[in-house]
Amino acid sequence: EIVLTQSPATLSLSPGERATLSCRASQSVGSSLGWYQQKPGQAPRLLIYDVSNRASGIPARFSGSGSGTDFTLTISSLEPEDFVLYYCQHQSNWRLSFGGGTKVDIK
């Protein structure tokens, strides 16, 4: 089973700053990597699929990159509503795993 490790656990930034969230896989995952955003009391929302493709309706300030075992979600300029939780996700061999999450909070 592939283990996804997200870092940092908490990222403290100010509105307007750039956020860089990391997701590292225990082995290569090819292009099968997605990102979700979860606001308090809500279900997750798909942001990015296949490493770098934005899901429908997702603002352009969200972007994904990476390859092999190291992946990044970048929020180019933080809006107030972006200070929430983010999870990475991978699927292979009929199994799916989520990372432990990164919380982006206001500095």
Added chain:
Amino acid sequence: QVQLVESGGGVVQPGGSLRLSCAASGFTFSNYGMHWVRQAPGKGLEWMAVISFEGKSQYYADSMKGRFTISRDNSRNTLYLQMNSLRTEDTAMYYCAKERNVKATPGWYFDLWGRGTLVTVSS
């Protein structure tokens, strides 16, 4: 309106059973694989199981095998999760989620989630 609505959660004693339902509307349910994902209070997301669009294939996380069964009724646009021998550590919000890709197209990304149904296992 495109949505998923879970139901069937509640308080159950250890060792008990529950069946969760997920009613789909606003899209062609029978074209999409469906999943269950749970989240314990204050914890991260945990994938549980998937069922293929036509219901012929099911796969489970290793930790879910034996006590949980995923099924679907495409005529009723409904997904199910039968949960048996429940433990206190099964206390969580249970979400159903729809795959983004139609039918057997590879890639398990979830573009539609329900609001969840809370299961509390306690004596």
